[in-house]
Amino acid sequence: MIKTGEHHLESLRDGRSVYIDGHLVKEPVDDPAFRNAVRSYASLYDFQAQNPDLMTFETETGARVNRQWELPTSYEQLVQRRAALEAWSEQHFGFLGRSPDHVASCISGMYMGLPVFEAYDPNRAKAVADYYRYARDNDLFLTYVIINPQADRSKAAHEQTDPFLTTGVVDEDSEGITVRGAKMLATSGIMANEVFVTCIQPLREGDELYALSFAIPMNAKGLRILSRKSYEASAHSRFDNPLSSRFDENDAVLYFEDVKVPWDRVFVHKDVQMVAKQFHATPAHVYQNYQCQIRLMVKMRFLAGLARGITETNGTGAFPQVREMLGQIAAEAQMVDALVNSMEVKGRQEGQYFVPDRHTLYTAQVLTQQLYGKVITTLRDLAGGGVIMLPSSIEDFADPYIASIVEKTQQSPVRSSRERVKFFKLVWDAIGSEFGSRHTQYEMFYAGATFVTKGHSFRTYDWQGADALVNRCLSEYSLDEELQRTKEAAE
Secondary structure, three states, X not given: OOOOHHHHHHHHOOOOEEEEOOEEOOOHHHOOOOHHHHHHHHHHHHHHHHOHHHHEEEOOOOOEEEHHHOOOOOHHXXXXXXXXXXHHHHHHOOOOOOOHHHHHHHHHHHHHOHHHHHHHOHHHHHHXXXXXXXXXXXXOOEEEEOEOOOOOOOOOHHHOOOOOOEOEEEEEOOOEEEEEEEEEOOOOHHHOOEEEEOOOOOOOOOOHHHOEEEEEXXXXXXXXXXXXXXXXXXXXXXXXXXXXXXXXXXXXXXXXXXXXXXXXXXXXXXXXXXXXXXXXXXXXXXXXXXXXXXXXHHHHHHHHHHHHHHHHHHOOOOOHHHHHHHHHHHHHHHHHHHHHHHHHHOOEEEOOEEEOOXXXXXXXXXXXXXXXXXXXXXXXXXXXXXXXOOOOOHHHHHOHHHHHHHXXXXXXXXXXXXHHHHHHHHHHHHHOOHHHHHHHHHHHHOOOOHHHHHHHHHHHOOHHHHHHHHHHHHHOOOHHHHHHHXXXXXX
């Protein structure tokens, strides 16, 4: 049976420990801080059930699950998988950054690199393979926590004042390991079934206790989920907050209070080198960030649509300088689209699997980190005061007198006053609200600081090919030859 929204909602009623605003949440699925976002994720599963050919594939067991778990063996299969991920992103306009297809892509990439795990430890490789099949066959929604608490960034994890500030092994026995400490940022964790816990930041010698990789259910005994402020909780109407009322995916700190992890859920155990290899020696890092670029491609189309809508609403579309700004945004949106297609076309076989081109992916990450804030600023320039001078809330339309003033003051050449307010409420939620500001920060840093993404680009570029061109040019002439040539020319 294909997973539906109802199946997902019921799977979340598992007694997990979620804290917000100083209290333990009784039932996160129905709490005003999370319920709409939870149902937005559920609607993704309804969409897949309604579009099984597009969104699902049949496993060797005969079950149909989301294509996020598919392991492409050809370019054509990769593109077919991308069409499903793109369709899912269109359901939330690219605003669910940690949708289910993100971490599923990571785990699938780890499975594609199973030989790396087998060379490390056959038992850990078996755990990876078994977990991939388990998560796939149950079409689980996974999140991950792969960043350590910032604390004192000048010190390694083992050098912090509290040795268990960062999640580390506090005990182990024949059944598994026991972990204690915190990890960040469990984006969408409250809406997910399980969490993949590891570290993508470079670890140092002495950090072995924290060099872990494992997966556990979100309701694991001793796991505490500390939510950030809920934007959804203050988004009282969809009219006033069309995005934050539905797509506040939430972020949370996870605290592991002596949580037991069985060995069949442990993928890396106290090995600093292997923690890095699980991402970069397998297709995991490429696949998870390829998904991010597919989502951003959709989001950029949405932002381009907002830009065009602003100019139409304000009657500025014929101004040459405005057309120039729209042309720039159109080029930037299409650049992301082109980079996604390029990483597919330039992809290659890695063993039996087809993997998007690594350097094109990292090129996209470097450029889009710089791009997103620039596009938001352009939208602000186009909108001007239109996104500020709006009715306080939908309640203003309920009062005939206030509504009559709104009718007079909210004018547009192409929209009614209500349509104008509705549109600019959407624009503000995307670019200026607390929700919108969080998205700007997210797009700038979800892949790491800029030096990290530029480092990936440096590491994967074809420097030998570039150097060869320069050296061939240099080899075509010499000082002695040029002196002889100029002497002969003078004679």
